[in-house]
Amino acid sequence: xxxxxxxxxxxxxxxxxxxxxxxxxxxxxxxxxxxxxxxxxxxxxxxxxxxxxxxxxxxxxxxxxxxxxxxxxxxxxxxxxxxxxxxxxxxxxxxxxxxxxxxxxxxxxxxxxxxxxxxxxxxxxxxxxxxxxxxxxxxxxxxxxxxxxxxxxxxxxxxxxxxxxxxxxxxxxxxxxxxxxxxxxxxxxxxxxxxxxxxxxxxxxxxxxxxxxxxxxxxxxxxxxxxxxxxxxxxxxxxxxxxxxxxxxxxxxxxxxxxxxxxxxxxxxxxxxxxxxxxxxxxxxxxxxxxxxxxxxxxxxxxxxxxxxxxxxxxxxxxxxxxxxxxxxxxxxxxxxxxxxxxxxxxxxxxxxxxxxxxxxxxxxxxxxxxxxxxxxxxxxxxxxxxxxxxxxxxxxxxxxxxxxxxxxxxxxxxxxxxxxxxxxxxxxxxxxxxxxxxxxxxxxxxxxxxxxxxxxxxxxxxxxxxxxxxxxxxxxxxxxxxxxxxxxxxxxxxxxxxxxxxxxxxxxxxxxxxxxxxxxxxxxx
Amino acid sequence: xxxxxxxxxxxxxxxxxxxxxxxxxxxxxxxxxxxxxxxxxxxxxxxxxxxxxxxxxxxxxxxxxxxxxxxxxxxxxxxxxxxxxxxxxxxxxxxxxxxxxxxxxxxxxxxxxxxxxxxxxxxxxxxxxxxxxxxxxxxxxxxxxxxxxxxxxxxxxxxxxxxxxxxxxxxxxxxxxxxxxxxxxxxxxxxxxxxxxxxxxxxxxxxxxxxxxxxxxxxxxxxxxxxxxxxxxxxxxxxxxxxxxxxxxxxxxxxxxxxxxxxxxxxxxxxxxxxxxxxxxxxxxxxxxxxxxxxxxxxxxxxxxxxxxxxxxxxxxxxxxxxxxxxxxxxxxxxxxxxxxxxxxxxxxxxxxxxx
Numbered sequence: 102x103x104x105x106x107x108x109x110x111x112x113x114x115x116x117x118x119x120x121x122x123x124x125x126x127x128x129x130x131x132x133x134x135x136x137x138x139x140x141x142x143x144x145x146x147x148x149x150x151x152x153x154x155x156x157x158x159x160x161x162x163x164x165x166x167x168x169x170x171x172x173x174x175x176x177x178x179x180x181x182x183x184x185x186x187x188x189x190x191x192x193x194x195x196x197x198x199x200x201x202x203x204x205x206x207x208x209x210x211x212x213x214x215x216x217x218x219x220x221x222x223x224x225x226x227x228x229x230x231x232x233x234x235x236x237x238x239x240x241x242x243x244x245x246x247x248x249x250x251x252x253x254x255x256x257x258x259x260x261x262x263x264x265x266x267x268x269x270x271x272x273x274x275x276x277x278x279x280x281x282x283x284x285x286x287x288x289x290x291x292x293x294x295x296x297x298x299x300x301x302x303x304x305x306x307x308x309x310x311x312x313x314x315x316x317x318x319x320x321x322x323x324x325x326x327x328x329x330x331x332x333x334x335x336x337x338x339x340x341x342x343x344x345x346x347x348x349x350x351x352x353x354x355x356x357x358x359x360x361x362x363x364x365x366x367x368x369x370x371x372x373x374x375x376x377x378x379x380x381x382x383x384x385x386x387x388x389x390x391x392x393x394x395x396x397x398x399x400x401x402x403x404x405x406x407x408x409x410x411x412x413x414x415x416x417x418x419x420x421x422x423x424x425x426x427x428x429x430x431x432x433x434x435x436x437x438x439x440x441x442x443x444x445x446x447x448x449x450x451x452x453x454x455x456x457x458x459x460x461x462x463x464x465x466x467x468x469x470x471x472x473x474x475x476x477x478x479x480x481x482x483x484x485x486x487x488x489x490x491x492x493x494x495x496x497x498x499x500x501x502x503x504x505x506x507x508x509x510x511x512x513x514x515x516x517x518x519x520x521x522x523x524x525x526x527x528x529x530x531x532x533x534x535x536x537x538x539x540x541x542x543x544x545x546x547x548x549x550x551x552x553x554x555x556x557x558x559x560x561x562x563x564x565x566x567x568x569x570x571x572x573x574x575x576x577x578x579x580x581x582x583x584x585x586x587x588x589x590x591x592x593x594x595x596x597x598x599x600x601x602x603x604x605x606x607x608x609x610x611x612x613x614x615x616x617x618x619x620x621x622x623x624x625x626x627x
Numbered sequence: 628x629x630x631x632x633x634x635x636x637x638x639x640x641x642x643x644x645x646x647x648x649x650x651x652x653x654x655x656x657x658x659x660x661x662x663x664x665x666x667x668x669x670x671x672x673x674x675x676x677x678x679x680x681x682x683x684x685x686x687x688x689x690x691x692x693x694x695x696x697x698x699x700x701x702x703x704x705x706x707x708x709x710x711x712x713x714x715x716x717x718x719x720x721x722x723x724x725x726x727x728x729x730x731x732x733x734x735x736x737x738x739x740x741x742x743x744x745x746x747x748x749x750x751x752x753x754x755x756x757x758x759x760x761x762x763x764x765x766x767x768x769x770x771x772x773x774x775x776x777x778x779x780x781x782x783x784x785x786x787x788x789x790x791x792x793x794x795x796x797x798x799x800x801x802x803x804x805x806x807x808x809x810x811x812x813x814x815x816x817x818x819x820x821x822x823x824x825x826x827x828x829x830x831x832x833x834x835x836x837x838x839x840x841x842x843x844x845x846x847x848x849x850x851x852x853x854x855x856x857x858x859x860x861x862x863x864x865x866x867x868x869x870x871x872x873x874x875x876x877x878x879x880x881x882x883x884x885x886x887x888x889x890x891x892x893x894x895x896x897x898x899x900x901x902x903x904x905x906x907x908x909x910x911x912x913x914x915x916x917x918x919x920x921x922x923x924x925x926x927x928x929x930x931x932x933x934x935x936x937x938x939x940x941x942x943x944x945x946x947x948x949x950x951x952x953x954x955x956x957x958x959x960x961x962x963x964x965x966x967x968x969x970x971x972x973x974x975x976x977x978x979x980x981x982x983x
């Protein structure tokens with residue numbers, strides 16, 4: 102019954118969405134005729150972070166106000182809402198964006214021609230790779246392969262039908278880790294659960310020829326050069342050449358050139374009703390290319406990171422506390438200082454240091470690095486919680502237990518900990534929530550968690566509202582789930598809520614019936 | 628038997644126990660009394676090592692418990708302790724408080740432990756409250772449960788650290804009655820207390836702690852009726868003293884008069900009493916004794932006020948040779964009109980007491 106209902110909704114949504122895919126066709130319709138780049142002066146213009154386009158813009162229009170955005174979809178949303186007058190985009194990306202937002206028009210004058218190259222990691226084989234890459238690029242340009250590729254990827258209005266030829270990879274010369282931006286149509290993006298696009302095709306062609314087996318490291322532009330420089334990846338694709346950048350890094354010859362243009366938004370008459378719009382968004386966000394699978398994967402990653410970090414962190418915090426109970430002063434002071442330093446740092450910085458500095462050379466999976474990072478954070482949080490909880494129990498009960506002959510450890514487990522837990526459980530729940538929230542930054546070290554998946558999907562649909570709201574809802578669900586679990590686990594420790602039956606488990610109290618009944622606490626079976 | 632040998636405890640900058648050596652026999656019920664800060668609790672806590680002694684030995688049945696090689700946890704089972712602040716395990720009911728050490732330390736079954744706990748709770752009159760949490764009990768009830776908990780491991784020695792100090796006056800007697808009952812069962816007990824009547828009633832031995840050690844050790848009769856040493860007397864009789872020492876050629880007379888008047892004001896003796904005190908002091912010490920004083924001879928005047936009985940005495944000791952009482956008939960007449968003159972040592976005239 103339920104299934105049929107869901108299916109019917111899907112069918113309706115598909116029908117609505119197919120109706121709405123009607124585009125204007127003439128290229129000249131998209132040119133804004135009465136605007137030039139000079140008109141951008143004094144206006145607010147959106148630029149994507151990490152691309153260095155702002156320098157070109159400032160050269161041409163010195164009075165422009167620049168606002169930075171992490172991804173094109175939020176930038177387009179701002180443009181549509183009128184917060185931006187215009188935004189900078191590459192000509193190729195513009196074509197992709199236009200598919201979903203027919204109201205996007207561009208100023209004909211080109212701001213700059215942008216050269217993009219491959220960046221190499223200083224891993225020892227960079228010179229060899231660069232020679233091979235430069236030779237490949239030269240041949241690629243001369244042989245006409247470039248025109249084919251550009252025809253196929255860049256001028257194609259239906260990216261969903263494009264596929265990368267992944268055959269013929271021998272890998273005899275080893276693995277090649279390639280960092281690409283995860284949501285950058287038409288160069289690199291996630292389609293049908295796989296990374297695809299112009300750059301991916303390019304890398305496969307190169308790898309086929311030189312006997313490498315490529316592996317893709319999905320990241321953002323602002324973290325891409327750090328990933329390559331630290332050796333997490335061997336290559337970084339589509340890096341804009343600039344004087345500053347070529348100083349410290351090794352680049353290939355440019356393999357791709359595109360125009361940097363400014364786009365504005367002209368409101369077209371929108372005939373879609375709210376329901377159609379929502380249905381359409383739902384279809385694009387979840388149904389198309391089975392993107393719900395991506396969301397499920399993201400949820401799974403977020404859950405795995407959170408649950409593992411919370412469990413490991415809790416146990417490690419407890420062990421740390423037990424270790425420091427031995428009253429080794431220097432160790433305690435060191436731990437407190439270390440915990441303080443870690444907690445004082447923004448979590449994203451801590452995670453990036455962990456990934457790009459501490460574990461830079463170890464080719465650890467990003468999920469493992471995240472779990473390590475959050476476990477360490479949670480471990481120190483847990484330590485602090487136990488310390489404060491035990492303090493709240495007071496010294497008297499500790500002394501009473503020691504005086505009876507309990508050891509330090511059994512005093513902790515029998516007397517202090519059961520009470521400390523109910524003291525710190527509310528704070529613990531808060532920490533669980535903050536770990537779930539903090540886990541949304543793992544995208545910075547190329548982990549496909551829920552937030553990152555939402556970014557990737559947004560980079561395909563060029564819509565912000567629907568994916569953001571649904572992602573928020575999913576986070577809420579995860580939070581509710583974990584808090585429910587914590588409550589379930591924590592409940593038995595709330596001793597004051599025990600039933601009389603449980604207190605007297607396994608004890609024959611029949612001869613004390615008179616006394617116990619008198620206090621009215623026992624069920625009537627006595 | 629507990630034998631304490633040269634026990635010393637030093638906190639940062641303070642030495643409450645300088646050198647304590649004492650033997651405690653099996654079955655002794657000892658009240659430990661003394662002003663605050665004299666190390667009464669510290670002494671008790673050193674015996675079960677809740678406080679680590681700085682140096683010395685404590686032998687219990689020949690085993691030095693301060694030796695780090697001895698198994699302190701099993702030794703502690705022989706020594707029960709009752710605290711001023713009860714220290715019940717807040718997350719457990721009364722009966723579970725009594726059961727815990729039995730099941731976890733003595734390895735008894737839950738049923739055995741429960742039966743014994745109920746028996747103990749009954750003996751302290753708390754069986755009706757077996758399933759109450761400590762937070763649901765009054766102070767006196769908590770302390771009774773705490774006593775039952777202490778008894779649950781059958782300790783050979785029980786230490787009571789001011790068991791009634793934190794209680795409402797109305798609840799003191801319910802706890803004292805239980806301790807009194809226990810004191811008649813032949814257990815070795817040490818009780819730090821401020822209540823002398825209670826100490827008199829239950830103990831066969833009293834330690835008065837002062838000056839960093841056991842200042843006076845005796846039976847309750849000795850300590851409470853006839854304490855030998857000055858500080859004990861001061862404490863027991865709530866005495867306060869003013870001592871004026873006059874060497875040969877004493878010149879601080881006006882200062883002495885001033886301090887007598889201050890002493891009187893401090894204890895609210897009233898102007899008449901102060902005047903009489905000054906008069907007696909002047910007449911006897913200054914007019915009678917001082918003219919006879921020679922090189923190397925000393926007069927010591929001690930003014931004592933015993934708050935408990937509201938009695939004021941002037942006690943004068945001297946070592947002036949060959950003057951008998953040292954007062955002529957006129958002086959004696961004047962003095963006896965102000966005070967009752969008592970010769971302290973009978974035959975010897977070197978100590979005279981004036982009761983004002």
